[in-house]
Amino acid sequence: MSKPTVAEADPGKIRDAIRDRALSLGFDAVGFARAELGDEARERLAEFLREGRHGDMGWMEEKADRRVHPQALWPEARTVIALGTSYAPAEDPRALLAHPDRGIVSVYAKNRDYHDLIKGRLKTLGQWIAHTFKAELKVFVDTAPVMEKPLAAKAGLGWQGKHTNLVSREHGSWLFLGEVYTTLDLPPDEPGRDRCGSCRRCLDACPTSAFPAPNQLDARRCISYLTIEHKGPIPEDLRPLMGNRIYGCDDCLAACPWNKFAQRSREAAFLPRAELTAPRLADLAQLDDAGFRQVFSGSPIKRIGRDRFVRNVLVALGNSGDARHAPVVEALLNDANDVVRDAAEWALGRLCPSRETGEGI
Template sequence: MNEPEDSLEARLKRMAGDLGFADCRICRADEPWAAGERLEAFVERGHHGEMGWMETTLERRKAPTAMWADAKSAVMLAMNYGPPASPLPQLEMREHGNISVYARGADYHDLIKKKLKQLARDFAETSGEEVKVFVDTAPLMEKPLAEKAGLGWQGKHTNLVSREHGSWLFLGAILTAAELQPDEAEEDHCGSCRACLDICPTDAFPAPYQLDARRCISYLTIEHAGPIPAEFRAPMGNRIYGCDDCLAICPWNKFARTSAEHKLWARAELKLPELEDLAALDDEGFREVFAGSPIKRTGRNRMLRNVLIAIGNSGEPRLVGGSVVPHLDDEAPVVRGAAVWALSRLDMARFESERARRAGDESDEGVKAEWALTPR
């Protein structure tokens, strides 16, 4: 929608562009929508897994006005984080840990929130209206709002897709009490394409536009705290933090451009870290390596669990002595259990030897179960 150049909406979008946002669109925040019902069904099916906060904040998530009763408009912002090339070929680099594209640079929460706060402050001063800022950490459904505002549409992988930026967009939101002119909602342009559904290594989509987080590698490697369920370990491959498969295969990415935000690509050492180096990290080393990265919030134990699963999938027996066996004595049961599995995959003779020597002394029931499993 074309606003007059001196309108509040036009000035807001110009400010957003000056701050580096790829797009800025507006929608009503106080209208009924179906997204709340879809979220409720998602939780009722148990597809949220261990993300209990989705259940406890369900009522607040179901509508923007449940977050803030005075909200009239939602200003939706998109920041392009398009990578220089498709990350899919890196899945074959089995001695390296594959990190989801969004987490290879600076923490996007900090990056976007700083810009959002500046935009919200300027808008509030200009309009005299109240505002509230949201970046993925509050119970607000950004993707349905972004679709309603016209930034893109929620594809069959449930993520936002843009005709200009493909599937590589960070989202932020500003709710305001201002009555702003809304933009037109975007239509679904997925058509008959199933690429994102068919590439999923763990069949995490029970149907188009539905995700079962309990089967999703992004959920398993980041949100899930316990052992990785056995059926998903081999499909994880070298993915140690997140999974980009469904995003990277999207045909609309042919229109995407490499992000111009240098902070998203400033940490080259996070692109493809070697599994051997990651396996050697203690808690202090983990915090040092991933300082300023969203990965830091996952914690050392969860990351080491993922790294050991990736080592088990690497096909490299040379990693057993220095990277696997030392973690059979790790203080964290989730790490010990992953080390047992990795050993069973890489060196059967060593596995049988260590099982005979250690299994009887193991105190954790979960790790005992790992030793008892038939190696595969």
């Protein structure tokens, strides 16, 4: 008997084969959804933009039409294959809050840039799908106007929690997401069911009250946005609330009770580098551009540049309450970058409140 052609192959078996292949490549979660989004996702994004909660992220508004309509991004797409890779940490990332002389780097950024690993794995899967099933496809990992979280929820990987991030019964709040858009018309999985109930631990954990209501985020108050996307001075009323968080924030993720089911990530590339486990703020503040590039080579931190990073470190030093850091801060009062100088003046004023700050001290 001759082997069935791709056109004759059972779509359910194709889906199962793709799922098995993806899991064998190292993905931890795989789901399938129609290449479309419902009204709820579109309305959420419209409200987010209408309220100006995207802050400086103008690119979200510029490409909103393609973001809410997968087929506007690629008209030939019929199915979205949503894929997740766990980066669950071994310990609660909030433990370093008790050590104000050390900087807290978001779990996802403590080693290599996850985009590189996930993108490579997506391409490998995509090449296999294209060769095996003669299908067209495109792969994405946080690099295109794709609403990853709603699509992952629709594909059954989990649900969007009250902190707006994806929550998985198996992996908690710790999944990197990627997508394969394909011309294959495959049976969709059941969407994830919201299992947050009355819990609001993620909302209550936010240091800056960045959630106006459940399932709503105001990025302008989010520490991840302020330390990564925001380029100017950080609003002074928010600086004391940031503590020693210098790149991103995991508080709302770490507070989720579903994390108790998450097993530590098996990816060696996601294990924290020793120098980013509990870095000394005083050492980081002294990095020049060359030193910054060397320390953060291959890291997602590198993309924000030395000036923005040192700004974050200075805010953390100002929150440390340790006047012994004053000389390190003083050295940056005459920095070439005005945002760094502003942060240094503020930090010195916090560390030595009785002392008048200004250039030339």
